[in-house]
Amino acid sequence: MPLVSLFDVNETLLDLSALDPHFARAFGEGKPVRTEWFQQLLQSAFLSTLLGPYTDFGALGAAALDMVAEKHGRALPPDQQAAILQGMRTLPPHPEVPGALARLR
Numbered sequence: 001m002p003l004v005s006l007f008d009v010n011e012t013l014l015d016l017s018a019l020d021p022h023f024a025r026a027f028g029e030g031k032p033v034r035t036e037w038f039q040q041l042l043q044s045a046f047l048s049t050l051l052g053p054y055t056d057f058g059a060l061g062a063a064a065l066d067m068v069a070e071k072h073g074r075a076l077p078p079d080q081q082a083a084i085l086q087g088m089r090t091l092p093p094h095p096e097v098p099g100a101l102a103r104l105r
Contacts, residue, residue, distance in 0.1 A: 005104070011038065014091035022087050026080040027072060036071075037084075040064040061085055 007013055016038060020030030027033040041057075041064040048055040062085055069076045 010088075010091070013093055013097050015094045016091065018091050019084060019087045022080070022083045026069075026076050026084065027074065033068060033072065037064055037068045040067055058085060058088070061088060 010016060016034060017031065019034050023034040023037070024030040041061050044055075044060045044064055045057060048060060062081065065076065065081055065084060
């Protein structure tokens, strides 16, 4: 039987702080709102997994962003929402990740 390793990707391997400038432009602050959004995203993903139906992670991210924006009394322009959601696709790894994966290999 082959040896298999599973990893949580977002914020374990990939650095979500790269999204802070997008959140700062959209909300006037970066990390606090980004953290709030990511917590909402994870909660929605867990509920979708447990209760169904399957929902794409990107769709969950957009819905979580809408929820957080509403909570903060904001309607995000499409370009700001797109910058955050597209930024999820290009997150850099945390600095220690490449070396750690090389050692693991």
